[in-house]
Amino acid sequence: MKDLPSLIAPIVLGIVEGSTEFIPVSSTGHLILTERLIGYEGRQAGISDVVIQVGAILAICWLYRARLWSVVSGLSSDADARRFSRNVLVAFLPRSWSARWRMISSSAFRCTVSNCWSPLSSR
Structure with a gap:
């Protein structure tokens, strides 16, 4: 399992991130452990981490978009x-x-x- 192709590893990491994001565990910690387990390291792994984390942040923003919009639009009043x-x-x-x-x-x-x-x- 140490030689996952470059396209499969980010998919596996995305699944790990998505499945641990909304439960009270460290999704980033699980991401790091999974990278080490499958041997996905180096610059490409770092870039994948950033992209996956940005995707998780955008998912949270999308989930709470109504709340965020009400806060932004109500700041003055x-x-x-x-x-x-x-x-x-x-x-x-x-x-x-x-x-x-x-x-x-x-x-x-x-x-x-x-x-x-x-x-x-x-x-």
Whole structure:
């Protein structure tokens, strides 16, 4: 099962993603485990992951399209729509700040390590 053709592996991964998206398990985790199980790795696997995840996000948006439209159209007049939008934005803050912190701290650490160890490696 390690040599699935390039066209069959994304189909299998799509089925795994679709069957685990709406149950309380990590669909991305199952996607990664399935990739490893079938030996689907490399750049093409990464591209397939992105496409499958975008498809899952679009499916969720389609499923909740009426709710999303009512929120967007009611932002100026509906307090519930404004509260929902605020809560969604607040929910994204920890992730955005953690990503920024990780980027800043890794850059600072990389500079510190290169400054500290560069003279030693040239000796």
